[in-house]
Amino acid sequence: MQDPEPSYPGARAPDREFRVDAAGVGIAVYEWGEADAPPVLLAHGGFDFARTFDVFAALLAEAGWRAVSWDHRGHGLSDHTELYSWDADLRDLLEVVDARIPAPCPAIGHSKGGGLLMQFIHALPHRFTKFVAIDGMPSKRPHPDVAEHERTRLLGKEISAWLDHRRRAAELVRKPGTPEELAKRRKRMNPRLSDEWLLYLARVGARRDPDGWRWRIDPALRFGGFGPWRAEWSLQRLPGFPVPLLGLLGTEREPMDWGTTRASVEPYLPAGAELHVVEGTGHFIHIEQPHHVAKRVLEFLAS
Amino acid sequence: MKHTLRHSRVELALHEFVSGPGRPLLLLHGLGEHSPTAAPAELADWPGGVFALDFTGHGDSTVPRGGGYTAEILMGDVDAALGFLGEATLVGRGLGAYVGLLAAGGRPEQVRGLIVRDGPGLVGGGGGAISPHIARVDASGPVPPDPFALVELSRDLRPRDYAASFARQATQLSGLQRPITVCALERPEWLTALAEEIGVEDRPLADALRDYATLD
Numbered sequence: 001m002q003d004p005e006p007s008y009p010g011a012r013a014p015d016r017e018f019r020v021d022a023a024g025v026g027i028a029v030y031e032w033g034e035a036d037a038p039p040v041l042l043a044h045g046g047f048d049f050a051r052t053f054d055v056f057a058a059l060l061a062e063a064g065w066r067a068v069s070w071d072h073r074g075h076g077l078s079d080h081t082e083l084y085s086w087d088a089d090l091r092d093l094l095e096v097v098d099a100r101i102p103a104p105c106p107a108i109g110h111s112k113g114g115g116l117l118m119q120f121i122h123a124l125p126h127r128f129t130k131f132v133a134i135d136g137m138p139s140k141r142p143h144p145d146v147a148e149h150e151r152t153r154l155l156g157k158e159i160s161a162w163l164d165h166r167r168r169a170a171e172l173v174r175k176p177g178t179p180e181e182l183a184k185r186r187k188r189m190n191p192r193l194s195d196e197w198l199l200y201l202a203r204v205g206a207r208r209d210p211d212g213w214r215w216r217i218d219p220a221l222r223f224g225g226f227g228p229w230r231a232e233w234s235l236q237r238l239p240g241f242p243v244p245l246l247g248l249l250g251t252e253r254e255p256m257d258w259g260t261t262r263a264s265v266e267p268y269l270p271a272g273a274e275l276h277v278v279e280g281t282g283h284f285i286h287i288e289q290p291h292h293v294a295k296r297v298l299e300f301l302a303s
Numbered sequence: 304m305k306h307t308l309r310h311s312r313v314e315l316a317l318h319e320f321v322s323g324p325g326r327p328l329l330l331l332h333g334l335g336e337h338s339p340t341a342a343p344a345e346l347a348d349w350p351g352g353v354f355a356l357d358f359t360g361h362g363d364s365t366v367p368r369g370g371g372y373t374a375e376i377l378m379g380d381v382d383a384a385l386g387f388l389g390e391a392t393l394v395g396r397g398l399g400a401y402v403g404l405l406a407a408g409g410r411p412e413q414v415r416g417l418i419v420r421d422g423p424g425l426v427g428g429g430g431g432a433i434s435p436h437i438a439r440v441d442a443s444g445p446v447p448p449d450p451f452a453l454v455e456l457s458r459d460l461r462p463r464d465y466a467a468s469f470a471r472q473a474t475q476l477s478g479l480q481r482p483i484t485v486c487a488l489e490r491p492e493w494l495t496a497l498a499e500e501i502g503v504e505d506r507p508l509a510d511a512l513r514d515y516a517t518l519d
Binding site for chain 2: 022023024025073079080081082083084085087088090091092094119120122123124149152153155156159160162163166167169170220226227228229230233236237
């Protein structure tokens with residue numbers, strides 16, 4: 001027996017779902033709005049999924065847009081794969097854009113989705129008209145004030161923990177629970193969301209297994225990490241961003257936020273860029289305040 | 304003899320050329336290559352076993368769908384081999400040399416010496432920011448090697464200070480005086496930075512092998 005479709009005030013399931021083949025990796029694509037409406041591309045954050053846009057995208061659709069989003073590989077209904085990387089995500093995105101968006105369009109990205117889109121738009125500016133970054137703009141985080149040998153030790157611990165995770169990755173499974181338990185776990189990241197909204201997100205973001213519900217995110221993925229890439233490279237590139245930009249920032253510091261503040265990013269903004277701070281919100285601004293964010297974004301898209 | 308190891312969802316081929324007690328030598332091939340079919344003659348005096356690993360997407364190891372390669376992921380391949388072997392001295396060619404450096408820093412207690420040698424993929428994608436672009440991959444060629452690996456691992460970034468940080472970890476945490484030996488003519492940015500670090504020495508292959516063979 002199929003579980004009934006969950007409901008939440010203002011939330012709307014996508015009007016269409018597709019599957020795009022990205023070199024053998026199945027990518028789940030969603031659209032809200034009329035099929036012939038002008039497209040706007042939405043990118044979710046890391047460890048999230050496209051249907052977290054069920055309220056925000058519905059508002060864009062009601063305003064006459066065709067909101068197009070996709071689950072990153074390993075997230076939501078897209079395939080779990082052997083390898084994950086930033087470049088692979090960019091290539092998957094290119095397949096989605098090629099398949100569903102034939103003409104230049106605006107794009108909106110949250111967190112990792114914002115970072116991906118910034119790089120994507122830098123690489124292919126002719127395919128975009130405007131960009132909204134929802135806590136997805138780079139920040140130059142200061143190095144911790146520790147001695148060099150201590151920094152070496154800390155990095156060594158981080159790499160060792162990552163390698164330990166890789167050794168176990170094939171056997172890892174997500175912890176099952178009821179939708180209410182999954183919602184409670186997510187509340188740690190989204191402390192200001194109502195239980196009803198969190199329960200809805202759990203129902204559309206998790207799958208029912210024989211022993212309970214599980215978030216669909218691939219357990220082989222891991223928060224944090226290390227690598228050669230530097231956030232300041234994106235920051236230094238920001239003044240030359242090729243399309244009009246609106247940045248949205250929250251005010252409440254949370255574990256997943258990028259640490260970007262008005263003061264830290266403003267000196268790097270291109271001429272004409274807009275910055276909007278949504279008081280009392282954290283990293284997931286569009287999930288906490290979808291109506292407020294949609295209103296501001298629609299104004300920007302119409303300007 | 305071939306052993307099959309697991310690294311997440313990838314099956315890795317670990318070839319055993321020489322069996323025996325004593326610390327094994329683990330060979331890491333270059334970009335687009337695969338393990339040799341026998342132990343190279345120049346390593347004949349090594350007193351322990353001699354093994355060679357096929358990286359993900361190369362040789363007899365799994366070719367994954369849709370790419371996603373990084374040098375750090377291949378460090379996980381080496382770590383899977385270290386999980387099997389216990390500890391090892393690494394001899395890396397080209398890409399394998401860079402991945403060996405990451406492994407030497409990431410698992411300093413288990414990597415008992417790294418020898419860096421010339422070979423395909425030694426240079427990588429440079430040491431700093433590059434103009435954003437999206438590399439389309441022509442997947443119509445022969446596989447293996449995985450064409451995604453050839454594209455992605457020839458453009459992975461290798462900043463000087465990033466490479467140096469792995470050398471420092473190897474030096475600081477391995478307890479070895481000379482954990483890394485450079486036996487390479489080509490000097491990309493990362494290798495120049497590496498060669499300036501304490502604990503990294505230029506010396507002939509035979510000297511390095513003799514030194515590492517006698518470690519406790």
